[in-house]
Amino acid sequence: MPKTIVQEFTKGLWEELPPFRLVLGLCPVLGVTTSMENGLGMGIATTFVLFGSNFLVSMLRSIIPQKVRIACFIIIIAAFVTIVELLMQAYAYPLYLKLGVFIPLIVVNCIVLGRAEAFAYKNKVSYSIADGLGIGIGFTLSLGALGAVRELIGNGSVTVWGDVSYNLLTAFPSYQPFSFMVQAPGAFICLGLMLCVINAVGD
Amino acid sequence: MGYFELIIACIFVNNILLAQFLGNCPFLGTSKKMETAVGMAMAVIFVLVMAGTITWVIYTFVLVKFGLVYLRTIAFIVVIASLVQFVEMFLKKSIPALYAGLGIFLPLITTNCAVMGVCVLNIDKEFTFLQALVASFFYAVGFGLALILFAGLRERILLARVPKPLQDTSIALITAGMISLAFFAFQGMV
Amino acid sequence: MHNTLKLTVSHAPFWHNGSSISSKSRNILLASLLAVIPGCLQYGPAAVGVVTLAIASAVIWELLINFISRRPISVGDGNAALIGMMFAMMLPATTPWWAVVTGTFFAVVIGKEIFGGIGANPFNPAVLAMTIVMLSWGDLFDFNAALLNYSFDFNAVYPLVLSKSFGALPAESFVLTDLLLGKQIGGIGATFGIGLIAGGVYLMLRGYIRWEISISFLAGIFASALFFNILNPELYAGPGFHLLTGYTLIGAFFLATEDSSSPVNFIPMLIYGLLGGALTVMIRNIGTHIDGVLYAILIINLVNPIVDKIRPKALGKGV
Amino acid sequence: MIKRSFFGLVKPKLQYEIIDEAQAEPVSIKASKQIMLYIDQSLENTGNALLKTGDPVKAGQKIAMTDSVDYLLSSKSGQISKISTFVGIMGKKFTSVTIDVDSESSQTVDESFKNVCQTPSLENARDFLAGLPGQPDFNGFFDMDKPVKAIVVLGVDDDLLSTTNQYFVKNNIIAIKTGVDLLCKITGISNAILIVPQHLEQVAGSSGAIVKTVDSEYPSAHPELIMQHILASEDGKSKSKSGIAFFSAEAVCAIGAAYNTGKLPLEKIVTFVSKNGNKQLVSVPIGTPIQDILNKFNETLNDGDRVILGGPMKGISAFSAEYPVLPDTDAIIIQDKNQITERSDTACINCGECVRVCPANIQVNQLIRFLEAGQYEEAADQNDLFSCIECGFCSYVCESRIPVFQHIKLAKHTLESMKAAEESNA
């Protein structure tokens, strides 16, 4: 059944919500979600690349030869990643510092290449943009949520952006943050448990 | 840092998967069976050693020299992608037996963060060529070790009565977290 | 065939040696009391509180999970109580209630139940929980600070902190017989050496723990401590010290021997124990952590599935 | 029931029963009003069944529903009063044939064996003697692919509590000699080995066969282990079952007696163990319902009790006291309800007890995980399912009280029937 543009957009928010439904692109999910701000920042950067690469790949899909399509995708994606990298350094430097190596790694993020290959190369520009944005925003929301949970439990606070934050310790001064959550093993376990909840709700 | 410390750091302390969070998709994707885990481990070692050194050379002698450092990401990914293609073609023709073993894993490696990540780390840590070579190899060994140990646990978990919503990826992630916790054992050893 | 007598119909064998999970749990709990009771005497009512809270909360977590996952109630096998007890034995008597409850949650729910309950856990649940709470609330489990308000008739410094910070010399100030008699600070059930050894020997003789693991674990500690000691006698304390401090004894007899996460074949058991002992001493001597036992056990749990593949050839499969 | 010893460090030792000097002679139990025979054949189509309700049978007559080689022998003469089919273990179909026994004075005897007994041969042994007590199996001699090289007579009981076969070695060694000589004659094999417990080595010497002993711990008298440990040392390579024909001591005696007298001996010696553990040898006609034996010893059954045919480790449990004594029923054990250990469906806790006791070196702790998950092929490939000799020891020690042995049998049965189905399709 052909989908409408709206459906292509909304599928990324639940049916194919990465990384919970599409279990791809896990490295940044695990690596940067020590705070909500980092999660959202990473998500937005990835969304930008997804949007750009889906748009360009879809536009050029009649020109790009089948045999070298992966190489072309990679060049397109890498160009967008570099643009994001440079723009972030210029305009969001603190975030760039926190995300570190994960920004250049968007280039190998399985989601981005996966969408180019599986969707944009086969679909109209408008649909590809909807797909890229939907998946990107879904990814951003997931990262933000994971970041928020980890930060709240592990650090006693939630930083939405810049100075916009909530501090649990003002309400519960005796709370001692459970810092396991913001450490490496906590990332895996927290993601695993969230996936379990989503599976349970999904059924 | 001496080479011994470097090796211990790459395999255990800074394990690319469990401490740096790179290469999780193949980690979860190829660990269900011991055989595939071993295959993937071998393929990563093979490609990473080549990619790590070649990107180092290109960075040092081309990008830095001509002031093109901002092209690092694009240059590295192109090198890795073409390397994987080349290795695949070469193995198919020349060493079919090895190709049969590694072949299906090679395309996965292009989108393996661990490979790209190690190439970037080699540059960020300002390694010499030899250090980059050693680090690439032992990061890959660390990746393989984690993958194989994980596969050992997962083979058992697959047979256990894991509650429905936790099955498969969910429990695998939680187990991976525990492995990453266990690897804290090596902290501070170098 | 038309009478109404209902005979029991079942499968061979019709005999069973009577062993059961609950009798095993009961016996291990009994054996652990040999160390826990002296600990409670030493640290007073607070210790009793921690132990009872740990056991009770572990049982309640398991009950809750049984209800949520709609599975048969499994607290009767005593395993949850045992996990609670093992966890409590490692804690300082001053542990606040919420840390105990969080710990037993990680032990019972995350460590065991989500893998499918008893027998499925890849890591020792109590050890897992202990490392997690220690990572999060390090200062609660810094025995020197935690037990500051107690006064003892012996040197109330956590021995491993001394050896870590100042090398082997201060370690020598501990008399081994004192250490054996529990004249050291530490976890509620982890300091009374004689009790732990007696309990361990009891469990080994009764076959509730696999003696190969305990003995090789201790041998691993001994050999590697001796190695480091010979390498640099000023920096690294000797085997006696390592054998009787920290979590060594509880690790050898009660933690490393947890069934589900340890091997069952002879050679693998030896490798498992020796590796655990050696890693413990390595972490203590050259790693960051004060005590190495917990992380060493996690690592050997991790290699268990691989080493346990070393096994004798089955009948008819030999050469 | 033998419990775990206090010191669990050592492997559990289960000792075989030893027949003692003062053992009472078997109590003879007369034929009751009815006997029943369970035949390992189903009657798909009653039309061409060989027997019908109402047919008269003679003592010693072959009872079979179809033309296949399997049959039983009626131990008494009488009239067939009922034929019914039922499903037994692993979905196997059986036919039960109930015979109303003629009074003692009017017993008639089937003469067809008498006519051939002067010229003993493998063929007439197969045709008439497979229903004798001890259920001798001659089919192996007709398999041309695996020629039989040795005859092994088991003067041991391969399950606990039973003393049936030892009884024959101890009291009837001459009959065993006769039987062995006859077997050697009709098969042309000179190589006969008699396996006995150590305490009977002396007695066994006069059998004329090569005597080997097994030790007194279960499961060393298991035929598979006898082959591995005793016979393999004889003849290095022959570790496969091919080439050896096993007969129980009771069967050998019966074969000897049959050819010597022309009469088929159809009284089975059974070790009867009552609820309170008393053991007594009894001699009963094959087909006698267990209830008759219970009556003899004033044993009463209540709901929840268990009646076991065969030993405690490998036997089967009967669903009714009407179940008959069959040619291979060496023991009958009655367990009171409160002697029964419930099995459970708890998962394996990896205690390793089963691995320590398994005589076949199987990683039962891993095997059971595959079996519970229904992955039978993997269990066979990776965990040596088919090396299992079915001794039941793993279930006996299992701390989780998992019915391990049952899982193993079910898996083997499933795989074998899948294989058979494949072959018949091919």
Next chain:
Amino acid sequence: MNDMIKMVVVLTVLSSVAGGVLAAVNKGTASQIEAQQLTFVKGPAIKAILAGSSIDPIVNRFKIADGETEQSFFVGKFDGKANTVAFEGFGKGFGGDIGVMVGVNIEDDKLVGAAVTVHTETPGLGAKAKDDPGLVSQFKGLSVTDPVGVTKDGGQITAISGATITSRAVCDAVVQAMNSYQKMKPQIQEEIQKVGK
């Protein structure tokens, strides 16, 4: 053949376009990136140490070559006098190098403050060195010739609990900075005069 040519052409064009676009973006952002680096990496630390300076230290900076590397110095002006410089030293921490910005009053050679610039320490443990002033505030008032160390090693600085390694590294960084200050003092005085004017 046509295919082949198309492949080569597409790839070449794509690469060149990508290269061109990136070069342009790179050029356009270069100066902004440098400013950002100063503002966000060093800026907060400098501002914390030289709080109350009447001139902007980030604008008023100079560089002195030290062997192969160059060290940046940021100047603060108090009470009308350009008498304070801030500069960075490094120490090896738990997760990697830790940078510590140190401010020194060149008149009495005393530390006016210290602050962590970059680190990769564990959140909740070593990361407290940056977020929590408890550790760095202890350096204020020390003389550049004083020995510095954590109490565990016999020094005067109380370590962050659970993060002795980090604390030690911060001390090392301060020591390194003080050493280079002593070595370069003549040049510093020279340069600072220019700013003062």
